[in-house]
Ligand SMILES: Nc1ncnc2c1ncn2[C@@H]1O[C@H](COP(=O)(O)OP(=O)(O)O)[C@@H](O)[C@H]1O
């Protein structure tokens with residue numbers, strides 16, 4: 001065997017490394033469907049089960065003389081239209097990872113050819129194909145069928161269901177004009193969701209290179225078409241993502257369709273398996289989108305802050321340590337042990353206390369009683385009280401955190417709810433102790449109490465998680 005010191009053709013063993021990758025069925029199907037759409041097919045069928053993955057298209061087919069485009073790594077031949085494939089790797093790399101055999105059957109107007117490769121055999125015999133099997137066209141319709149067989153890890157039912165979902169997500173732009181079937185079912189086009197206050201514009205990052213943006217508030221929040229879909233030609237690179245939305249929250253209440261466009265010589269650079277951008281102008285595009293759709297983002301953020309504040313207030317109130325609740329009147333204990341004294345004529349004192357004590361006679365657990373101290377978020381408090389204040393009352397005391405305080409609203413807007421809850425809980429306790437001790441001259445130092453109560457909070461979190 002010659003060993004040319006200048007020859008750097010990849011060793012056939014390179015296949016071992018590619019085969020060691022976990023099969024990614026949605027990406028494999030995505031790559032094969034991409035190829036079919038790249039050659040202008042309008043009819044595509046996908047079949048996936050535990051023995052094989054088959055993607056067939058009604059495209060123009062490939063002549064046998066060009067058969068190696070399907071098997072040679074790095075072989076990309078430009079196709080009609082604006083193809084998304086660039087590297088000549090997509091379908092092949094995914095096929096090699098998924099199964100040991102790749103079969104292709106392609107029909108043009110003049111012939112049909114069949115070829116197949118077993119990657120384990122290639123490792124022994126080298127990078128070579130046998131001559132293809134060529135016949136007269138087997139069908140009056142042109143097209144290509146790609147089959148991946150001898151699957152290393154056959155897809156489970158769950159994986160197959162996920163493939164269906166991901167194919168709809170990836171190819172929703174194509175579904176508007178092509179028919180794609182998945183295991184016999186024709187996938188329905190999604191159309192645009194119902195939106196209000198729509199903003200439609202082009203954002204340009206260089207002459208001829210940018211994106212057409214359509215964004216609005218959703219009539220119905222959530223769902224497949226919410227947040228941002230980043231689209232390149234027939235393919236959604238990312239769906240339900242926060243591309244171009246900065247730090248705004250509440251994105252499930254909006255939808256933005258971002259369709260990239262480009263000029264010759266100024267093409268968008270995609271990630272190899274097309275699940276995002278890897279382009280020098282990507283950050284610039286995100287900033288431009290954020291500027292363009294800011295009115296929508298601000299509304300989503302404000303609405304989500306209202307909901308977040310309500311939910312957070314409820315959570316924080318529920319996690320208040322029992323000894324924080326103001327001391328109950330001594331009477332209560334006596335009442336529960338002895339029969340109730342004859343009802344007083346009409347207590348002149350605060351009615352809340354009496355009301356609060358009486359239900360205890362029926363004796364439901366403490367937890368089911370209405371709280372007599374709550375944590376709430378209040379607008380317009382920041383200027384006068386900073387983070388918040390404590391409002392004592394014999395009926396219902398309130399720890400009020402200021403919605404308009406930057407620190408409080410920072411935490412309310414955070415996506416990590418547990419971290420936000422801990423921080424806000426601590427602030428609420430600090431406000432409570434500081435103000436309470438100031439007013440009542442309590443003897444135990446604030447710091448000790450805060451530390452003890454926060455330790456309780458951590459141990460409660462541990463015992464739950
Ligand atoms: N279904 C198909 N119909 C016609 N040509 C195809 C088809 N699938 C793949 N090809 C050809 O094979 C080449 C390699 O495909 P692929 O490995 O996915 O890499 P890429 O799409 O990046 O070029 C494509 O450039 C195209 O010329």
Ligand SMILES: [Mg+2]
Pocket residue numbers: 031034035085086090091
């Ligand atoms: Mg491709």
